Ligand SMILES: Nc1ncnc2c1ncn2[C@@H]1O[C@H](COP(=O)(O)OP(=O)(O)OP(=O)(O)O)[C@@H](O)[C@H]1O
């Protein structure tokens with residue numbers, strides 16, 4: 001009997017349901033994998049912003065990780081909001097202890113409204129403890145700049161920043177282009193430590209409903225990896241998933257609304273297909 005692949009998200013809770021743990025579990029469910037979760041912080045948050053953050057203690061994070069590691073067979077996992085250095089160290093220790101592979105690190109730093117989801121001193125901890133364990137790191141443009149100190153202004157500086165992130169020990173990186181300036185395209189740039197690079201390009205969708213795009217994208221990659229999809233194809237599927245989720249808005253809340261996690265499967269179900277992504281290798 002084949003078992004459903006099991007996945008794990010280590011991230012913060014978004015009370016508004018569009019990002020963080022909630023986005024990850026919805027994405028896992030939609031893509032047909034079993035989702036488990038370790039909550040690093042509780043945020044009081046909606047589509048207009050983050051009102052408060054309550055980090056969990058390092059001990060509670062360790063206990064959640066142990067509960068998962070002692071019972072589940074995790075085929076792929078992702079991290080999101082990790083908030084402080086202690087939580088990062090507990091996370092890295094558990095990943096090593098339980099031998100979890102296929103780690104997608106989404107280096108979440110700042111929410112759309114400007115709230116800090118990662119303490120300044122935690123950026124170093126992330127680089128030292130977590131990036132060397134990563135199968136894939138998924139920074140957006142501001143995060144890639146914060147990790148490397150390189151201003152990303154064109155494709156050459158984006159490549160340089162990607163190389164710098166790989167030099168921190170990650171096996172591969174995709175610098176996401178949601179924050180890019182191009183009005184026509186949203187371009188994600190992938191670089192592997194082998195030197196192989198891929199550009200994933202989709203048409204940019206003009207919408208306010210972009211809350212949690214990064215979390216959803218990384219969770220979709222982790223889900224596909226858990227099912228055994230090869231990394232570059234998993235990224236392509238994640239790009240199709242987020243494109244569908246952005247294209248069919250839910251119009252929830254008065255600010256940056258959540259994406260529509262159900263759209264990808266609904267598209268497939270009626271064989272409408274999803275927007276095809278241009279892939280440049
Ligand atoms: N308007 C858009 N149209 C099409 N694709 C988009 C758009 N905005 C973001 N994307 C895609 O969504 C994914 C997430 O990228 P983005 O740079 O927005 O991440 P993020 O800033 O970490 O997200 P968040 O912090 O909101 O969770 C990428 O694949 C990106 O190309």
Ligand SMILES: Cc1ncc(CO)c(N)n1
Nearest residue numbers: 012013014019020081111
């Ligand atoms: C809990 C949480 N994680 C990540 C993000 C980034 O979208 C957010 N806004 N909230």
